[in-house]
Amino acid sequence: MSDYRAPLEEITFALETVGGLRDWDSLPGFEEAGEDIALAVLEECGKMAGEVIAPTNRTGDIEGAKLTDDGVVTPAAFKAVFDAYREGGWNTLASDPAFGGQGLPATLAIAVTEMITSANMAFSLCPLLTAGAIEAIAAHGSEEIKAKYLPKMVSFEWTGAMNLTEPSAGSDVGALKAKAEKQADGTYLIKGQKIFITWGDHDQAENVVHLVLARLPGAPEGTRGISMFLVPKYMVGEDGSLGARNDVRVVSLEHKLGIHSSPTCVMSFGDNDACIGYIVGEENKGMRNMFTMMNHARIGVGLEGVSVAERAYQHAVAYARDRVQSAAIGAKSRDSVTIIHHPDVRRLLLTSRALTEAARAIIYRNVWALDRAHHSGDVEVRRLAQGEADLLTPISKAWSTDIGVEVSSLALQVFGGMGFIEETGAAQFYRDSRIAPIYEGTNGIQALDLVGRKLNADGGEHWHALIAEMRTFVGGLDRAMAGSKTTLGEGVDALANAAETLFANGFEGIVDTAGAATPYLKLFGTVLGGYLLARQAVAAERRLASGDGNPGFLQAKITTATFFIEQLLPPAIALLGPIKAGATQLMAMDEADFARG
Amino acid sequence: MSDYRAPLEEITFALETVGGLRDWDSLPGFEEAGEDIALAVLEECGKMAGEVIAPTNRTGDIEGAKLTDDGVVTPAAFKAVFDAYREGGWNTLASDPAFGGQGLPATLAIAVTEMITSANMAFSLCPLLTAGAIEAIAAHGSEEIKAKYLPKMVSFEWTGAMNLTEPSAGSDVGALKAKAEKQADGTYLIKGQKIFITWGDHDQAENVVHLVLARLPGAPEGTRGISMFLVPKYMVGEDGSLGARNDVRVVSLEHKLGIHSSPTCVMSFGDNDACIGYIVGEENKGMRNMFTMMNHARIGVGLEGVSVAERAYQHAVAYARDRVQSAAIGAKSRDSVTIIHHPDVRRLLLTSRALTEAARAIIYRNVWALDRAHHSGDVEVRRLAQGEADLLTPISKAWSTDIGVEVSSLALQVFGGMGFIEETGAAQFYRDSRIAPIYEGTNGIQALDLVGRKLNADGGEHWHALIAEMRTFVGGLDRAMAGSKTTLGEGVDALANAAETLFANGFEGIVDTAGAATPYLKLFGTVLGGYLLARQAVAAERRLASGDGNPGFLQAKITTATFFIEQLLPPAIALLGPIKAGATQLMAMDEADFARG
Known part of the structure; x- marks a missing residue:
């Protein structure tokens, strides 16, 4: 069995730093969606999710x-x-008041849905x-x-x-x-x-x-x-x-x-x-309707990756703080310690935490763009926000569900032999999470959507804008995050380089583009995740300096971002070569030679 | 349901190129273990595995x-x-004739066990x-x-x-x-x-x-x-x-x-x-006995990764050659084709194939070293072979079982929605394979064994010897594999650099070493796998040139090796930075801050 505690501090912080929480009430129709209301909604939902549903x-x-x-x-x-x-009334949150909905931001609803899905x-x-x-x-x-x-x-x-x-x-x-x-x-x-x-x-x-x-x-x-x-x-x-x-x-x-x-x-x-x-x-005209349904559902399925990862992570942390096994490495005492003291167990946990927080940040940002696309009073803001939301949707879906599977597997590993026993609960997360990379368009289909439709939308305007935003941010990194500047910058460069390559492939290079779609999506998600975590870390640093907030949590945001960029980003950056290599090797073998004789 | 066909062509080729098959009968006690006997044993076992056990x-x-x-x-x-x-008499293969065994090479027995485990x-x-x-x-x-x-x-x-x-x-x-x-x-x-x-x-x-x-x-x-x-x-x-x-x-x-x-x-x-x-x-003195049992069992568990991966791969290939869905990308015809024609499905299959063949090569080499360690007439050969076998054992166990989980997940993905339905059989491989990274020493324990005991054994003599061997090989790469020379060389350099760093850490840097153990093992396994596949590709090229063997299979060996080095090796090489970064971020957080408030 595993308990679930709604991660309210993290969710609120993510909504504030990448989900527009403090700007919601500036959008027409969301005047009532102030921070107080939002926090009250989140707290109440967290309680229900943990106590009734989980x-x-x-x-x-x-x-x-x-x-x-x-x-x-x-x-x-x-x-x-x-x-x-x-x-x-949880189902009414973001629906149209004309039909009994509360008309609150979709970004608030996604945070609520995250908790219910974890539960x-x-x-x-x-x-x-x-x-x-x-x-x-x-x-x-x-x-x-x-x-x-x-x-x-x-x-x-x-x-x-x-x-x-x-x-x-x-x-x-x-x-x-x-x-x-x-x-x-x-x-x-x-x-x-x-x-x-x-x-x-x-x-x-x-x-x-x-x-x-x-x-x-x-x-x-x-x-x-x-x-x-x-x-x-x-x-x-x-x-x-x-x-x-x-x-x-x-x-x-x-x-x-x-x-x-x-x-x-x-x-x-x-x-x-x-x-x-x-x-x-x-x-x-049913396909158009279907996309209306599916674009919503795709982000929702992406969120399942975050939700299951969050719960699997919490479950593993609880075990790692309880299970005593072996002395601490390098310590004088030979007394056994809880396994959270072992560096390789910390690697499992910190990887899980970093991937989960990155995926959450991507999805919240994606949905905040949707809120602006639907509610901004400025037509150009709406157009740009819609373009960003469309660009991010396949990443929200595929990257997040891939990390959902990865984190549920890492969390299971923390339990050792107990992880394989169904009673423990870790195995269920591993089983449940595995559907999310498949339904609502497999992650392969998402990657093709990204390199096909999304990269080419509006002449590439939206990915150019995102890369420009990241470059500006990286250029300004200093203080606690200065050590991440070089690697994150390399990540943004690799992403831009890969995008330009695929963009330039055109129809003649369509097989190369299709073959590179999956590693490209992985590169995109990882760079974007690292960037959003770094933005959160900078915000955390600012709050720490001003004495505003829980120092343990804020310091953990900085550590998590630094760890992500130091440990998890480099292998993704190294996908640039594979992405640019084209599909020659992929297409070389005759289909019969795949089979075993 | 999934059928299993013993991959006799691949197993035999792997035994010949990295498993010493043609040298078995030069070892004292193995005089009878000629190629004819070996092939007959493999064929008979493959039949039983496919027809009776699978x-x-x-x-x-x-x-x-x-x-x-x-x-x-x-x-x-x-x-x-x-x-x-x-x-x-399958259990008697490699056992001592004094107790009713046939006294055949352990490397032959491991190939036989591979098939039975796939089944x-x-x-x-x-x-x-x-x-x-x-x-x-x-x-x-x-x-x-x-x-x-x-x-x-x-x-x-x-x-x-x-x-x-x-x-x-x-x-x-x-x-x-x-x-x-x-x-x-x-x-x-x-x-x-x-x-x-x-x-x-x-x-x-x-x-x-x-x-x-x-x-x-x-x-x-x-x-x-x-x-x-x-x-x-x-x-x-x-x-x-x-x-x-x-x-x-x-x-x-x-x-x-x-x-x-x-x-x-x-x-x-x-x-x-x-x-x-x-x-x-x-x-x-029971611990010594336990290690006798466990070292054997660790390689056997590593083999489970290969065996399940092989069967999951075959299962996915069969589906991909049968399932018709969507037109081929970039083709003029809008007729739907079997999904093995789609580049992103080929990426799933070729990744699976490459990882499986690399893990098989690592394990066969590991066991062939054991055969030499136990049977060579030359005491120095025995010593060096034992050192190599000990060095490779944690890699055989951990890297192979990690890829076993990865490949079973990739294979499941090929099936789309059907992969999540138990009836299909893909889900069972995903479930079964997940125990192997845990038992007989978790993969975290394997990584600590590698960076602790194994890297330091005999003053680092054995990893130095392996790196020297790889450098010599890479230096001679030309013809079909010339395009892989640079990347494979970078891989060997990264592995050497990482090993030197960890070796130099000593006791003072033991926490840094422990924290880097898992990515180091991953780097080691991936470079070694790429190297062994490249060696197989060179052998395949030689046979192609001499008109000896099945051209489709031999060409596939070259494609698979090239794909592995081009697509899968670069992210592993990029682990060098993370390995050298030390454990500062891993150890920074207070354990209480891992939990969600």
Whole structure:
């Protein structure tokens, strides 16, 4: 078992230094989102996450979600979790007040979601997918659909599910085959099977609102022929009351490596040719809707990396401060000490801490850019912020989920043999975290998105701006962070050099670019993470000098940033050569020679 | 489900190029171990591994080992596995002919063990621990004990178990508390509890022979007061017949992340004060015996990294050649292709292949050094070979098991969403492989062994010799591998520089050395792996030029080596700075500041 303590000091500091916390209330619509409100929200959520939700993580893993004749049954303890989440209004935080939301910044909501996800990642997927569905409906749905569905989804009485994947249409969404046919009354009949549908059915909400991608008769091939439909589990009357069951059912649940209490459903639509759907947006424009959902979900999945890493780190620290084994290296005393005194155990812990804090900083910055993109009164600020948010999204998703897996593995290692025993809890983080690099677009797809769409957006304006910002910052480094100046500068140079190389490849060099996408994303995330930690360290130094704040925490920020740049950044900088080497070696082998004879 | 095809072409090539295959029969005692014999053995074992053992991997994982009133029950399919392994004489391969062994090279045995471990890692632990026990008994046991136990253990009618760990004595073996008291008849009464005892009990052998570490009354504290005892499950009569049950029993089985069909037992000795043990070696000299067992087992555990990586890689290649998704990047045709055509999927596969082949090369070289150390007629050859084998052992163990986890994760990623579904089989490799960096001395302990004992052995003679060998080789690189010369040379220089730094630290810098141990081991393993792959590539080039061998395979060796040095070596070289930075940042934080407030 592992406890979870919401890292409020760290979260607040990250929000202040890279998440714009002190500027939130300067944006139109966020006038009420002052620091006092934010801190109160965070504290209350932290309490709920630690006390109500966190204890269900291990029991939920053991119990799992089960398919019965009445649909999916979730672990017994989940009722209290859904109740607390709903009653606390946690789902309403960043939603539109027109539908019952509180209209607070998304950056505040992401910090809240971080804590809930640390407490129980499997549960957190239900709010995550519901939020994605809310965004898609809010952006593209008709007024009637919005009025009928959004209030209940915002309040979390009804939950949402995304139905994209089919057996032959995973990364290649355009290959999907589910069908939709328009009826005389303007609704559509939906028919097809979808796989990997997270929280596609369950017993904790009155209704499940499916967003389903399907094709109309004669629709263009590929992604230009996809439309999005809203398919409720229970039909909804004019007055909002629930009616008959729609013709949609769960065929089976997957037996997964982790997130056992999150039901992963195979869904069948229209077995009896009576599955009613409502179009969301225009016919054949479903891909645009899907991106609305997915861009939200991608950052949310990235956050899962941070959340699981944070909890796995806390768990490992607690063990390392408790477990006594061997004398301290180089000490005169031969008495055994707690293992946190051993340098190689500290390396595991400090690596975990540094990666987690870097990923958190990246994601908070990403979402703060989204808040500005959506709420700034200045159109140019909005444009630039949107460009930055788009650029950072694949990094938030892929880099953070990669470190989520890495940190859960490092944390497991701290436990030694006990880490391999399920009872300890460390193994669950290792299992749960492993899905995040896969779903909502594999990390390979994210890297291709980064080097394809994002690097080229607006002629490269957004990565140029970010690099310029980093160069200015590095140029000014002195005092405690002066020792990091050279390495961090090399990192920024390597990132710029790599970006210029890939940018210049153009269509002729597209295979080289695709082959270099993954190491490039890793370089980008690591340099950005080092930069944001260094900014936090400079802020910490300033507070230390002014006697403002907890010295132990602030000094730890400086140590963590210095460690990251000294120990973790150099191997990433060394990816520049591999990135520039092109794809010759990658493409050299005949596919048959990969197999073993 | 995943099939396994023994990679005979690769294994044979590795044995020939870095495992001394063509020189085996020049060593006294190995005159019969010619290439023909070796190839026949490998082929027969590959057949058994693929056809008999491999299909039990997934069923064994599902069924698991279970504790009943009659002791541990293993999966039903294991009877055929034990029978085939026993009847094929596979356990006798490298054992002493005096006890029924075939006296073949350990390097041949390691290749055989590789295949069996790929086929079923959980099963392979039973032969591995039996072999460790055989070595310890053969080296330190009395003639009577050897005659009574070894023939049955070599034939695998009886299996062995190592009983070291106690709840408060893991990495710090010297802290153990199990007791032994000498009786009038020369036997000892053993009392205590041991945890994490792999294959500590089961239903597939007539007897289980425990080697148990315990303390005599008044023994010195720490590791200098430990003795080793042989404790049979069933007492053995003068004629070798089995008698009454000894007072040793299984208390419980652990519920683990992986290797579910390998029973991990809590063992209790002497509940009724009637557990009879026989001393192995001298009183208070048990640590030496333990190292005899462990050095063997450490290489065997390192091999698990290679074995699981190989199977996970094959599994991923098969999927990547079958799964159709998206058009090829940069191609004119918009038709979907198998995903092995996508550069980023090739990166996953080629990284997996390169890491696996490098780890295999390291381990084969390590064991070939052991064969020379044990069998050469020249005392100086034996001394140097033993020094090399000792130096490489922590690298074989830690680097290979780290890549085992990495490759199983990369292979899982190739499957996308399917990788997270247990049915596919990829998840099992990810779970199973994760124990190997932990047991038989965590990888942190291995790194400390490397920078502590091994780097300093014989005044640094052995790492100096290895670096000199690599420099000579790099100096001669030309033709196909000329492009790798600079980077590989930088790698060797970085390794030498790092070794000199740590060597010079001495006792005053012991904390810096300990803090740098893990990145140093990573640098060492990666440079050594790159070097051995380059040597293989040069050999492949020579064979290609002479028209000898399969061109596809030989060309793939060159591509794999080039890829490793171009793409995977630079980040490891960049660890030089972090290694030289010392432990200041690691030790800066107060332990309380690691925790979240």
